[in-house]
Amino acid sequence: QTVVTQEPSLTVSPGGTVTLTCASSTGAVTSGYYPNWFQQRPGQAPRPLIYSTDKKHSWTPARFSGSLLGGKAALTLSAVQPEDEAEYYCLLYFDGVLVFGGGTKLTVL
Amino acid sequence: EVQLVESGGGLVQPGGSLRLSCAASGFTFSSYWMHWVRQAPGKGLVWVSRISSDGSGTNYADSVKGRFTISRDNAENTLYLQVRSLRVEDTAVYYCASLTNGYWGQGTLVTVSS
Numbered sequence: 001q002t003v004v005t006q007e008p009s010l011t012v013s014p015g016g017t018v019t020l021t022c023a024s025s026t027g028a029v030t031s032g033y034y035p036n037w038f039q040q041r042p043g044q045a046p047r048p049l050i051y052s053t054d055k056k057h058s059w060t061p062a063r064f065s066g067s068l069l070g071g072k073a074a075l076t077l078s079a080v081q082p083e084d085e086a087e088y089y090c091l092l093y094f095d096g097v098l099v100f101g102g103g104t105k106l107t108v109l
Numbered sequence: 110e111v112q113l114v115e116s117g118g119g120l121v122q123p124g125g126s127l128r129l130s131c132a133a134s135g136f137t138f139s140s141y142w143m144h145w146v147r148q149a150p151g152k153g154l155v156w157v158s159r160i161s162s163d164g165s166g167t168n169y170a171d172s173v174k175g176r177f178t179i180s181r182d183n184a185e186n187t188l189y190l191q192v193r194s195l196r197v198e199d200t201a202v203y204y205c206a207s208l209t210n211g212y213w214g215q216g217t218l219v220t221v222s223s
Binding site: 001036038040045046047048051057059087089091096097098099100101102103 | 153154156171208211213214216
């Protein structure tokens with residue numbers, strides 16, 4: 001069974017920068033896994049942020065960026081705002097089956 | 110305006126069945142793969158199933174294979190998920206989504222309990 005692993009929690013100061021990562025139990029994450037990133041605030045549906053590693057939706061704030069970093073998919077938030085406090089999920093594609101990571105709870109403090 | 114509106118959730122006993130629906134509007138539904146994703150109370154997101162744009166191809170998570178069936182009616186712009194042999198652990202909010210263009214519904218709650 002394929003497992004996708006994210007940091008359970010991270011804390012960042014307002015105005016700071018933080019990087020969330022997404023690892024696969026099968027090995028290095030590449031662009032062929034089409035990494036997606038989602039933000040979810042309590043009581044709300046997930047909000048897509050990034051698709052195909054680094055592509056942004058029209059509504060994605062410029063301070064969010066996606067990349068590959070050290071064999072993992074990564075989501076970097078720059079100039080973090082208080083409203084960025086949320087749960088963040090990555091999603092990887094494995095030959096017809098998709099798997100979400102367990103999520104990272106980002107605290108802005 | 111793009112809308113994905115799920116319906117069909119509710120309270121069902123273990124072993125029971127439901128059919129979830131997702132009505133799409135505001136985009137060319139028939140051109141996109143569609144997905145179901147679920148989230149148990151207080152837990153993370155779990156991908157459930159996907160279906161190709163013309164309905165000819167489907168994939169399922171191991172946890173639901175053989176019990177859930179995804180389908181679509183492109184003439185009615187509607188996605189379905191037939192859920193059978195329900196277990197307590199299937200209790201979740203079920204979302205439909207077009208992952209390609211980032212469209213998600215607000216979800217429908219399925220509660221499996223005796």
